[in-house]
Amino acid sequence: MTKGRIKDIANILKLGHIEFRTTDLKRAREFYVDLIGLHETARDDDRVYLRCSEDRQHHTFVLRQAETAGLGHIGFRVSSEEDLDRMKARFEELGLPVRWAGNEMLGQGRTLRVRDPLGFTIDYYATIDSVPWLVQHYHLHKGASPTRIDHVNVLTPDAQKGYDWYTQELGFGCAEYTESEPPEPRIWASWLFRKATVHDIAVMTGQGPAAHHVGFSLPEPLAIIRACDMLAGAGYADSLERGPARHGISNALFVYVRDPDGNRFELYTGDYLTGDTSAEPIRWSLNNPVRQTFWGAPPPRRWFEESMAVESFDGATNQPTEPPLLPPVPNYVLD
Numbered sequence: 001m002t003k004g005r006i007k008d009i010a011n012i013l014k015l016g017h018i019e020f021r022t023t024d025l026k027r028a029r030e031f032y033v034d035l036i037g038l039h040e041t042a043r044d045d046d047r048v049y050l051r052c053s054e055d056r057q058h059h060t061f062v063l064r065q066a067e068t069a070g071l072g073h074i075g076f077r078v079s080s081e082e083d084l085d086r087m088k089a090r091f092e093e094l095g096l097p098v099r100w101a102g103n104e105m106l107g108q109g110r111t112l113r114v115r116d117p118l119g120f121t122i123d124y125y126a127t128i129d130s131v132p133w134l135v136q137h138y139h140l141h142k143g144a145s146p147t148r149i150d151h152v153n154v155l156t157p158d159a160q161k162g163y164d165w166y167t168q169e170l171g172f173g174c175a176e177y178t179e180s181e182p183p184e185p186r187i188w189a190s191w192l193f194r195k196a197t198v199h200d201i202a203v204m205t206g207q208g209p210a211a212h213h214v215g216f217s218l219p220e221p222l223a224i225i226r227a228c229d230m231l232a233g234a235g236y237a238d239s240l241e242r243g244p245a246r247h248g249i250s251n252a253l254f255v256y257v258r259d260p261d262g263n264r265f266e267l268y269t270g271d272y273l274t275g276d277t278s279a280e281p282i283r284w285s286l287n288n289p290v291r292q293t294f295w296g297a298p299p300p301r302r303w304f305e306e307s308m309a310v311e312s313f314d315g316a317t318n319q320p321t322e323p324p325l326l327p328p329v330p331n332y333v334l335d
């Protein structure tokens with residue numbers, strides 16, 4: 001069997017799906033389908049399987065009934081079944097907990113589950129059922145009409161370690177990063193990609209392992225405004241946590257929303273193409289507030305201080321977390 005780092009023996013294609021835990025599956029389904037505009041592919045006793053209009057896979061966002069809210073797991077799609085076998089051998093070589101996850105997800109093939117060095121439960125799979133492309137089914141578009149799952153944003157005490165894992169072992173490109181100043185510069189956060197946009201995953205410094213948000217891509221800027229109007233009209237004005245505004249990093253227009261469980265997602269549009277791995281990543285000083293907000297109000301305190309619990313490899317929801325190695329960045333927080 002081919003030996004080497006994951007980046008040399010397997011091809012991670014993109015962020016495949018995110019699973020959110022919800023304490024009320026019916027309420028969560030109504031929120032994400034009827035209001036936000038995700039498309040339902042299937043459901044079973046515990047889960048609702050959703051996708052966006054461009055997503056041609058059975059699911060890219062899954063809601064699962066659970067005792068508490070938070071993030072279940074993160075799924076990445078790889079090129080082939082053989083990739084999974086090689087990855088399993090590599091993870092075992094690295095001493096990481098790894099197993100075949102069984103066939104519990106509808107529409108999804110053989111799935112390799114690993115506890116990564118940051119403490120996150122990550123699923124890798126190559127096979128997933130194809131479903132109709134809904135881009136031109138305009139009559140089915142509603143709400144914010146998300147076009148695709150874009151990224152997940154996670155918190156870990158040592159974001160330098162996270163950057164190293166994703167770039168050196170898994171072969172992710174880095175579009176942008178924030179760094180503390182000398183004499184000991186350390187990466188505070190990085191935006192890492194396999195698909196040719198700014199990121200599939202962002203790894204930020206924070207109490208962790210924890211999840212910050214999942215990002216859905218929208219078709220154009222007015223979709224952000226429509227989403228805000230509809231959420232406010234439906235009584236969710238207080239759920240609009242931050243924005244609309246434009247990021248410095250990624251250049252995207254955005255609004256952050258808390259769903260009825262308190263789970264956080266971002267509606268996001270207008271980032272740029274990457275994919276040229278010879279391009280130098282864009283560096284931002286941690287002291288530069290423009291990185292967070294190119295224009296618009298600074299983030300509220302809760303955006304920095306509240307996160308989503310992540311399930312452990314064994315399915316426990318009270319996974320211990322550790323404090324960040326670098327201090328938080330309080331200077332841009334409104335009191």
Ligand SMILES: [Fe+2]
Pocket residue numbers: 151153213214215266268
């Ligand atoms: Fe984001």
